[in-house]
Amino acid sequence: xxxxxxxxxxxxxxxxxxxxxxxxxxxxxxxxxxxxxxxxxxxxxxxxxxxxxxxxxxxxxxxxxxxxxxxxxxxxxxxxxxxxxxxxxxxxxxxxxxxxxxxxxxxxxxxxxxxxxxxxxxxxxxxxxxxxxxxxxxxxxxxxxxxxxxxxxxxxxxxxxxxxxxxxxxxxxxxxxxxxxxxxxxxxxxxxxxxxxxxxxxxxxxxxxxxxxxxxxxxxxxxxxxxxxxxxxxxxxxxxxxxxxxxxxxxxxxxxxxxxxxxxxxxxxxxxxxxxxxxxxxxxxxxxxxxxxxxxxxxxxxxxxxxxxxxxxxxxxxxxxxxxxxxxxxxxxxxxxxxxxxxxxxxxxxxxxxxxxxxxxxxxxxxxxxxxxxxxxxxxxxxxxxxxx
Amino acid sequence: xxxxxxxxxxxxxxxxxxxxxxxxxxxxxxxxxxxxxxxxxxxxxxxxxxxxxxxxxxxxxxxxxxxxxxxxxxxxxxxxxxxxxxxxxxxxxxxxxxxxxxxxxxxxxxxxxxxxxxxxxxxxxxxxxxxxxxxxxxxxxxx
Numbered sequence: 447x448x449x450x451x452x453x454x455x456x457x458x459x460x461x462x463x464x465x466x467x468x469x470x471x472x473x474x475x476x477x478x479x480x481x482x483x484x485x486x487x488x489x490x491x492x493x494x495x496x497x498x499x500x501x502x503x504x505x506x507x508x509x510x511x512x513x514x515x516x517x518x519x520x521x522x523x524x525x526x527x528x529x530x531x532x533x534x535x536x537x538x539x540x541x542x543x544x545x546x547x548x549x550x551x552x553x554x555x556x557x558x559x560x561x562x563x564x565x566x567x568x569x570x571x572x573x574x575x576x577x578x579x580x581x582x583x584x585x586x587x588x589x590x591x592x593x594x595x596x597x598x599x600x601x602x603x604x605x606x607x608x609x610x611x612x613x614x615x616x617x618x619x620x621x622x623x624x625x626x627x628x629x630x631x632x633x634x635x636x637x638x639x640x641x642x643x644x645x646x647x648x649x650x651x652x653x654x655x656x657x658x659x660x661x662x663x664x665x666x667x668x669x670x671x672x673x674x675x676x677x678x679x680x681x682x683x684x685x686x687x688x689x690x691x692x693x694x695x696x697x698x699x700x701x702x703x704x705x706x707x708x709x710x711x712x713x714x715x716x717x718x719x720x721x722x723x724x725x726x727x728x729x730x731x732x733x734x735x736x737x738x739x740x741x742x743x744x745x746x747x748x749x750x751x752x753x754x755x756x757x758x759x760x761x762x763x764x765x766x767x768x769x770x771x772x773x774x775x776x777x778x779x780x781x782x783x784x785x786x787x788x789x790x791x792x793x794x795x796x797x798x799x800x801x802x803x804x805x806x807x808x809x810x811x812x813x814x815x816x817x818x819x820x821x822x823x824x825x826x827x828x829x830x831x832x833x834x835x
Numbered sequence: 836x837x838x839x840x841x842x843x844x845x846x847x848x849x850x851x852x853x854x855x856x857x858x859x860x861x862x863x864x865x866x867x868x869x870x871x872x873x874x875x876x877x878x879x880x881x882x883x884x885x886x887x888x889x890x891x892x893x894x895x896x897x898x899x900x901x902x903x904x905x906x907x908x909x910x911x912x913x914x915x916x917x918x919x920x921x922x923x924x925x926x927x928x929x930x931x932x933x934x935x936x937x938x939x940x941x942x943x944x945x946x947x948x949x950x951x952x953x954x955x956x957x958x959x960x961x962x963x964x965x966x967x968x969x970x971x972x973x974x975x976x977x978x
């Protein structure tokens with residue numbers, strides 16, 4: 447079997463509350479991806495739909511979406527791994543194409559979080575952990591990540607200022623990204639000023655400004671086999687490595703609170719499959735749902751040694767001009783986090799970088815890109831390595 | 836014809852339980868008696884907390900209860916200022932993990948302990964705790 451390529455990418459503008467239904471929201475990214483790939487709906491042999499349940503009332507969304515998009519009678523199904531659902535869909539689609547079962551597969555990721563209140567959303571996300579033994583204590587995702595932030599601070603001396611730098615970098619690029627929800631340049635004063643909203647504690651030690659925002663949005667990534675990719679796309683981007691791993695759902699099963707074991711495992715597998723090293727990566731999208739998560743990602747992916755993540759952001763090496771640009775589209779912290787649409791948005795960002803189509807935040811001539819997408823508090827991680835060759 | 840009584844004691848776990856029936860429902864019975872119990876596989880001897888009905892190593896289901904005793908080391912913690920639906924009235928509260936060596940325990944810090952009194956590595960003990968409405972859980976207290 448030959449290589450698997452990405453021939454089309456699309457993303458709706460991520461917003462706090464999309465003024466339409468899920469099918470209409472998904473239509474936006476689908477139309478963009480179809481136009482990008484220069485194909486028609488009838489060319490798509492199957493779809494994989496990515497959605498975390500309970501944010502809207504639609505059960506089994508796959509059927510609803512493919513009917514609206516004109517994709518009957520092609521097969522479809524839903525996949526879900528919390529915030530990493532989008533890249534899990536790409537992993538499934540890769541397998542469908544690589545196996546020869548289908549030639550072209552579209553991955554549709556979406557979430558409409560505005561259907562419920564912020565407190566309800568916290569409760570849903572908190573239940574993306576162990577509902578039997580942890581949720582009865584009132585858990586939330588920010589609090590779980592906060593436990594890792596405190597662990598990283600204790601182990602390596604990481605500071606709140608280090609985490610602030612991650613948010614400031616995200617804002618530097620978010621303002622340039624017309625699909626991002628938050629488009630405002632932030633400075634350290636936005637965290638330190640008296641009565642600052644961003645500086646207020648959310649779940650100690652994390653502040654409001656360390657946490658991403660819920661968003662509504664959709665993404666669409668179209669995969670094709672080697673023959674179709676070469677025939678249909680002028681600039682196909684190839685999937686060179688896929689790594690995926692899981693970890694204990696209960697925090698009582700975690701060995702450490704300063705790293706995600708699932709991320710290290712997934713990265714190891716992806717690098718091995720692609721035959722590349724961390725130093726070979728030219729541009730990356732990492733799961734910065736929380737500032738500490740980006741710092742841990744630098745270390746878990748091997749961009750920095752354990753404990754050196756804060757130094758990497760302090761030296762601005764993860765800015766566009768640095769040695770390993772990370773989240774130069776604004777990341778989740780600026781774009782917002784429509785749960786199962788996020789992975790596709792990350793993949794789209796890297797595909798556009800490798801095609802040289804990222805406009806104001808284009809990195810200079812990248813050949814290899816990486817996507818790191820985490821579901822839950824390190825419960826699942828997918829790492830995908832993409833290349834021009 | 837008599838209807839079968841459902842043992843749904845797990846409804847009583849924590850501020851709000853999301854599970855009613857489990858094969859380790861006796862955990863709640865023990866907790867009501869003031870005892871915090873884990874489970875151990877009789878075949879391979881591995882101790883589990885939270886307790887499990889089945890061992891994932893031996894795939895055996897012959898488990899025995901053991902009581903959590905002594906102290907554990909505080910691995911990490913976070914004090915929530917924003918809570919999920921159903922928990923906002925109890926804010927702020929602190930979640931944490933204690934390391935007992937053979938197993939770890941996730942739970943809450945006892946509410947009278949301020950965040951300033953906590954530091955990673957300190958020894959704490961796990962104590963039964965009664966909530967309103969007959970609910971029970973456990974909290975971590977200073978030794």
